[in-house]
Amino acid sequence: MNTKNIARALRAKIDDWCASIDDEKIVSIIKENAIITGGALVSLVNSEQPNDYDVYFRNYESCLAVAKFYAGKWSEKNSYVKIIDDTEASDHDSVQARLKEHNEFHIYVDFDESQRRLKNKRISCFIKSEGVTGVQDKSLADETEPCTPDPKCVKKADAPKYRPIFFTTNAISLSDKIQLVIRFYGSVETIHENYDFVHCCGSYDYKSHAVNFSSETLVAIINKELRYKGSLYPLCSIMRIRKFINRGWSINAGQILKACLQLQKYDLYDPFVLKDQLCGVDSLHFSNAIGRIDENMALNKDFKIDETYLFEIINEIF
Numbered sequence: 001m002n003t004k005n006i007a008r009a010l011r012a013k014i015d016d017w018c019a020s021i022d023d024e025k026i027v028s029i030i031k032e033n034a035i036i037t038g039g040a041l042v043s044l045v046n047s048e049q050p051n052d053y054d055v056y057f058r059n060y061e062s063c064l065a066v067a068k069f070y071a072g073k074w075s076e077k078n079s080y081v082k083i084i085d086d087t088e089a090s091d092h093d094s095v096q097a098r099l100k101e102h103n104e105f106h107i108y109v110d111f112d113e114s115q116r117r118l119k120n121k122r123i124s125c126f127i128k129s130e131g132v133t134g135v136q137d138k139s140l141a142d143e144t145e146p147c148t149p150d151p152k153c154v155k156k157a158d159a160p161k162y163r164p165i166f167f168t169t170n171a172i173s174l175s176d177k178i179q180l181v182i183r184f185y186g187s188v189e190t191i192h193e194n195y196d197f198v199h200c201c202g203s204y205d206y207k208s209h210a211v212n213f214s215s216e217t218l219v220a221i222i223n224k225e226l227r228y229k230g231s232l233y234p235l236c237s238i239m240r241i242r243k244f245i246n247r248g249w250s251i252n253a254g255q256i257l258k259a260c261l262q263l264q265k266y267d268l269y270d271p272f273v274l275k276d277q278l279c280g281v282d283s284l285h286f287s288n289a290i291g292r293i294d295e296n297m298a299l300n301k302d303f304k305i306d307e308t309y310l311f312e313i314i315n316e317i318f
Helices: 003-018 024-033 039-045 060-077 092-098 113-117 188-192 215-223 234-246 253-263 271-278 284-299 307-317
Strands: 034-037 053-057 082-086 104-110 122-127 164-167 171-174 178-181 203-205 210-212
Touching (some): 003 034, 034 039, 039 053, 039 215, 060 164, 060 171, 060 178, 234 271, 271 284
Parallel strands (some): 053 178, 082 104
Antiparallel strands (some): 034 053, 034 203, 164 171, 171 178, 203 210
């Protein structure tokens, strides 16, 4: 598919999504600030149907506004869940202490130690381990992505399109293949600083209606070759390799070595670092592991993790 048709397809998807929103201010924010990048563009280049559409936002204010809007939508349908807005809180310890209550959904700015090296504040969502969906199925494959509806849930004929179905510290997943990434925001260049593989670095900007690919990105897509460009999240990158290989992509040993060399800089026994590294892994099971770590950190600010603790969680979840 050429760039003109890719732009047309992505604009139609965002327009269809916006038509489901009953708040004109939010619609305006989306149309001014929405950026699609990642796997959807790879699929469209190959004339394939995207599995989902990763939507980012140009700035903190737009990202926060959309996150709060869908938190409110969830609350309307699940009145037993109390929405706690801690985005203006300045005391990180008090926020973490509040993340232990059942039936409370928190939207907050993550001030943990790992954030000090990042340029921007991070918007996060958290609910105690039951998860916002309220149902967890241990039979799910470990590659189940957050935007995938629970297989036990049968969609009703009158269920609204683009309704929130899952929240993680990384993203808000809507039905109909929209995933709102709240972990990062900014310009395309800023967003791609957090990307690991070259082939994912195409982008579409709704406001300018522009699709952009570098020649390096297009060559990687055409050859289905994983080229590691470096990332703040090498653990996530190593986990993602298996998914791509299962989809017919190839990678040479040098690219894996580059990710391993970056990973050795991180202390994965530090709960802040481990949580930070796992947040980007698109697996429901890892979201559960992060939830468990968050709960323990909320209960005890001096909480430490070791090999025994991690092995127990891994054996229980997988």
